[in-house]
Amino acid sequence: MRIPYRSLTFWIFAGLFLGMVSGKIFGEGIIPLGEVLGDVFLKLLRMAIMPLILVSITSGVISVGGRKNLGLLGAKTFSYYVVSSLLAILTGQILVNVFKPGIGSTIRFEENVDVIPAVQRDIGDIINGIIPENPFGAMANGEVLPVIFFSILLGYFITLLKGPQKEKLEDLFNAFFEAMMKMTQFVIWSAPIGVFGINAKIVATTGFDAFRSLGFYFVLVLIGLSIHAFVTLPIMIRIFTGKNPFYHYKGMPSALATGFSTCSTIVTLPLTMTAVTRHSRVSKKIASFVLPIGATVNMDGTALYECVAVIFIAQVYGFDLTFAQQIIIVITALLASIGAASVPMSGMVMMSIILGAVGLPLEGVAVILAVDRILDMFRTMVNVLSDSCGSVIIAKLEGEDVLEET
Numbered sequence: 001m002r003i004p005y006r007s008l009t010f011w012i013f014a015g016l017f018l019g020m021v022s023g024k025i026f027g028e029g030i031i032p033l034g035e036v037l038g039d040v041f042l043k044l045l046r047m048a049i050m051p052l053i054l055v056s057i058t059s060g061v062i063s064v065g066g067r068k069n070l071g072l073l074g075a076k077t078f079s080y081y082v083v084s085s086l087l088a089i090l091t092g093q094i095l096v097n098v099f100k101p102g103i104g105s106t107i108r109f110e111e112n113v114d115v116i117p118a119v120q121r122d123i124g125d126i127i128n129g130i131i132p133e134n135p136f137g138a139m140a141n142g143e144v145l146p147v148i149f150f151s152i153l154l155g156y157f158i159t160l161l162k163g164p165q166k167e168k169l170e171d172l173f174n175a176f177f178e179a180m181m182k183m184t185q186f187v188i189w190s191a192p193i194g195v196f197g198i199n200a201k202i203v204a205t206t207g208f209d210a211f212r213s214l215g216f217y218f219v220l221v222l223i224g225l226s227i228h229a230f231v232t233l234p235i236m237i238r239i240f241t242g243k244n245p246f247y248h249y250k251g252m253p254s255a256l257a258t259g260f261s262t263c264s265t266i267v268t269l270p271l272t273m274t275a276v277t278r279h280s281r282v283s284k285k286i287a288s289f290v291l292p293i294g295a296t297v298n299m300d301g302t303a304l305y306e307c308v309a310v311i312f313i314a315q316v317y318g319f320d321l322t323f324a325q326q327i328i329i330v331i332t333a334l335l336a337s338i339g340a341a342s343v344p345m346s347g348m349v350m351m352s353i354i355l356g357a358v359g360l361p362l363e364g365v366a367v368i369l370a371v372d373r374i375l376d377m378f379r380t381m382v383n384v385l386s387d388s389c390g391s392v393i394i395a396k397l398e399g400e401d402v403l404e405e406t
Contacts, residue, residue, distance in 0.1 A: 015192030016199055016370045023203025034201035041194020042362050044187045045352050050139045052180045053353060054151050059173040060297075061155025076397055077290050080390045081298040087232050088300040088382075089330055092224045092307040097323065101220050102315025105213035107202060107367060116319060116329075116359050144357035184349065191369060198366040217312045218371045224304050225382050233300075233389045241396040243403040248392055251279025252385065259384040263376045265295040268384050276388050281402050282395040290394050294387035301379030301386070302350065310354055313364035329358055 022030050132138040132146030139147055158169050234245035255271040262268065273291055276282040307330055314321055314329070321329070351365050395402045 011189075011192040012195055012369065012373060015194075015196035019196040019199035020203045020208070022196070023200040023205075024208070026200075027204050030200045030204050034197040034199075034204070037193050037197025038201065038363065038366060039197075041190050041197070041366065044190050045194075045362060045365070046142070048180070048184050048187045049144075049349070049352055049356065050142065050147060052184055052349065053144065053147050054139070055173055055177045055180050057148060057151035058155040058158070059170075059177045061152055062158050062170050062173060073286075073289060073394070073398070076394050077293060077390070080393055081294065084233070084236065084300050084386050084390065085298065085303045087236075088224075088228045088304040088386075089307045091227050091232065092221070092304040093311070093326060093330065095220050095224050096308045096311045096315075097326070099216070099220055100315060100320070101213050101216040102312040103320060105316045107213065107316050116314060116321075116325075142356055144353055188349075191366075194366050195369055198363060199370065202367070213312075213316070214367065214371060217308065217368070218375065221305055221308050221375050222378060224308060225301055225378050228300060228304060229382050229385055233386060237389055237392060240393045241402060245389075247403050248276075248280045248389065249385075251275045252388060255384055255388065256381045259380045260377045263373075263380045265299075265380060265383045265387065268380075269295050272384055272388050276391045280388070280392050281400070282391050283400055286395040286398060286400065287391050290391040291387055294390055295383075298387055298390065299379075299383050301382030304382070305375060305379050306350060306354055309351055309368055310358060310360070313355065313360055313368070314358075316364070316367075317360065 019034070023034070129143075130145045130149045132143070132150055135147065135150040138150070155173075158166060158173075161169065234249075237243065237245035237248060252272075252275050255268050255275050258271050259265060259268040265272075269291060272295075273284075273287050276291070277284055277287050310329060311321065311326060351368070352362055355362055355364060392402050
């Protein structure tokens with residue numbers, strides 16, 4: 001079998017393995033090098049985050065705002081996405097509270113955190129803090145939520161322009177987004193170096209025991225994804241269509257396998273479209289509206305993963321958060337994840353955005369990155385499955401006879 005030497009996944013695992021081995025062999029002698037390599041990676045990540053948020057969300061709003069028939073059908077579609085994402089997040093939140101994978105972890109981070117800013121605020125403070133007095137100042141200060149708010153407004157008002165003005169700004173942001181995608185790819189390809197440095201330091205400082213809780217976290221995310229895919233979504237189909245969800249699932253293997261291997265709901269879209277129209281009998285009118293939007297904004301698996309990951313990282317830092325505090329973090333994470341799903345290796349980029357919005361250091365990203373790629377394959381399958389279930393449910397709500405065997 002040909003070894004994928006050009007695969008980012010290969011190099012991330014290579015960086016992880018070599019970092020752990022180097023930390024064990026060289027001990028504290030590797031720490032200065034590990035700190036430098038880890039810092040370089042994290043600074044590159046911080047450099048790309050704010051411009052990426054601005055252009056990805058603005059161009060995404062312009063794209064969605066340009067679609068026709070956004071009335072009642074759009075309201076039903078977005079309502080499904082909100083409900084399914086919240087159910088996924090709730091599943092992850094329950095699991096991470098019951099099993100607490102980060103409590104007692106021996107992972108040691110360089111930065112000390114005394115408080116998590118997000119949990120020091122109530123809902124009113126968060127809403128008030130979303131509106132920036134100076135959007136460029138918010139970008140300079142790394143304030144994620146105000147930048148998101150400004151980007152959404154900017155994208156919306158660009159859609160209200162007419163003629164050449166709208167076309168020029170749309171072309172500008174699309175081109176800017178493509179440029180930022182290339183820069184983000186460059187930053188992501190520095191990840192193996194950062195993973196090497198950070199994990200070498202962890203092993204040199206605490207040994208291999210630090211990774212036991214990471215394995216626990218990995219298993220917990222998989223359990224949560226399985227519950228959402230095989231319990232929550234089938235129940236939603238049964239409630240809204242009155243039909244056996246198994247019939248819909250029988251048509252999905254090709255799309256799910258493609259999502260698993262490519263980690264992209266966009267790439268999987270043609271297969272998902274074929275599965276729901278031919279097998280589940282969803283009309284092309286509904287499928288062509290619901291699925292492309294879902295591939296952009298509906299990320300149930302990713303939402304569940306983000307919830308577990310950010311609370312896990314908070315636990316590693318020593319915070320045993322109350323349920324109310326976690327609700328604040330979940331709301332912040334939901335707001336912060338808007339528009340980031342379409343970027344490459346979105347898990348790492350999203351977690352960087354969310355940790356910044358919550359107020360936790362980015363070095364937590366490099367630790368969970370060790371298992372992120374494998375989890376990305378599973379959560380993409382859940383994302384694809386949720387989109388397909390959404391199209392079936394929306395089609396039924398529109399009066400179509402879905403899941404009828406002929």
